[in-house]
Amino acid sequence: MLPILSDQHADILKNALTRRTMLGGCVAAGGIMVTPLAAFAQSASGDDNAPGAAEITVDRARNEPIPIVIPDFGSGVGATITRVLTDDLTNTGLFRVISGNSPAGGVPDFASYKSMGARALVTGSASGGGNARVEFRLWNVLTGEQMQGTAYTTSQGNARRIAHLIGDVIYERMLGEKGYFDTRIAYVSRTGRRSNPTTRLAIMDQDGANNRILTDGSWMVLTPRFNPAGNEIAFMSYANNRPRVYTFNLGSGRQRMLGEFNGISFAPRFSPDGGSVVMSVTRGSGSDIYSVGLNSGVKRQLTSSGAIDTSPCYSPDGSQIVFASDRSGSQQLYVMGAGGGGARRISYGKGSYGAPVWSPRGDLIAFTRIGGGGFSLGVMAPDGTGERILTHGFTVEGATFCPNGRVMAFCRQSAAGAGGAGFSSSLGVIDVSGFHERTLATPTLATGPSWSSRNS
């Protein structure tokens, strides 16, 4: 088990990122101690926050990956750090990792790295056995300035986690927005026949490591969704043949039905403040959208169209909800106020639209579009303008944003032949630009990914 990253620790880490002149020693939390490393005296500037020094300006329009040198952090823990960090940065498509040896110490010879075409240089080392110490520094090759210096002290089992933390620091310092490597993805693991699958809630690191099964598969489970704190999952369980929304607490392993409804409750999503869950509840030949207070259990009905209103998702500021409805005849996307009412349609392309999810940046809504013999995954502005299709497939659906909104995970399924032959169901990852699509390996077939906004 990896340790918990507390609020306090997150703040400490943030401070370590932004205030490198901060005095003081180590602070322990969650099993990882984070210590700022002072810039070397020979460094061109002792204050990395000086204008022009902090970030390397990246012309993203060129979509050209940033050449960055990642050293060999050493054997054991060091090898893990090197590998995980390299994969994190490479998988973004925004970095081109050049492997290299860590310079002997002190200020590196920037001329040689400049001639390699590198823009940024990481130096670092890992030492120790039971209690490992990992040091890393990030340098701007062009100016010779140290952009970041941090030491982590922890038990060996945390090597991957430290690599993700380092990756997040590099990502933020280089790109000016928060990284998402120290996060997890919940999903539904599927085994057995397609006609009667065994489904289990599962969770793994965003790079596929540390896969863990959470439920025993005795009842069907669908659509896990993280809470904002990353320590609880709302999902749909068919326990006792009464399909309802439940929560699963990652700390205690406890499951709890959320809200008492006569109809089937499904399609849960947490509110941005984590205090309530919005969901659908079947009634007659349709389904209504409700919010349910997590602690109070108070239910509030938000739609009553008589049609199928489902897949509700809050805007990141909590003021609006996007959802799918077939009130017009075919399934389309609508946006309404978070208290219900005033729904306006935002999807007008050919075919039907479903499974909307609001980007944590607030600027985009991702969706599944069905038509023309297949599924497409796309994004549009919350007012319905600027629709862009990112990828196609027999089935591509269930988009979930990483916390900075730059990348989505989703489910991709192939068409099955006779008797289900050749059927596959896997998790994909794609940049909102539509580039850098890849498959996220899972031990079993997988559906319904949910990306945590942070590690817990």
Add this chain to the structure above:
Amino acid sequence: MKLKLLGIFGVAVMLAACGHDNNKGATVGNGGVTNNTNNGIVPGSQADLVANVGDRVFFALAKNNLSDEARATLDRQTEWLKRYPQVQVMIAGNCDDRGTEEYNIALGSRRANAARDYLVSRGIDSSRITTISYGKDRPTAEGDNEEAWAQNRNAITSVR
């Protein structure tokens, strides 16, 4: 007493036979009820429902309206449920995989409710029927072609 029961049974078979004759789409006859008791099928069981009545009805793409064929099947289910008043059933709505997962849960529910409402309209006590929807997550036919999808758009009645 025995004679009286037989008399009721005979009427039921006659009614079912009429239904069969009037709906040429209905492929499962009801005359077999009496015959199949000889084949080890317990009357009033799931096997009886499947073999002699028809346990499922089918729907058009993204629809929940009942076809004539579906009504005929549900009429047979009605008679069968009246014949075995102790039997309780669960109706499961299902969808093909050409919709999104969450929408299909609601669509499957819509289909299960359509079947239930029809049975209730024909006099079956609603307390005997529960409904569930598996959306697109339990397809009967595991392939992906028009024929498989047509099979997977259904409402399946099973004995609880």
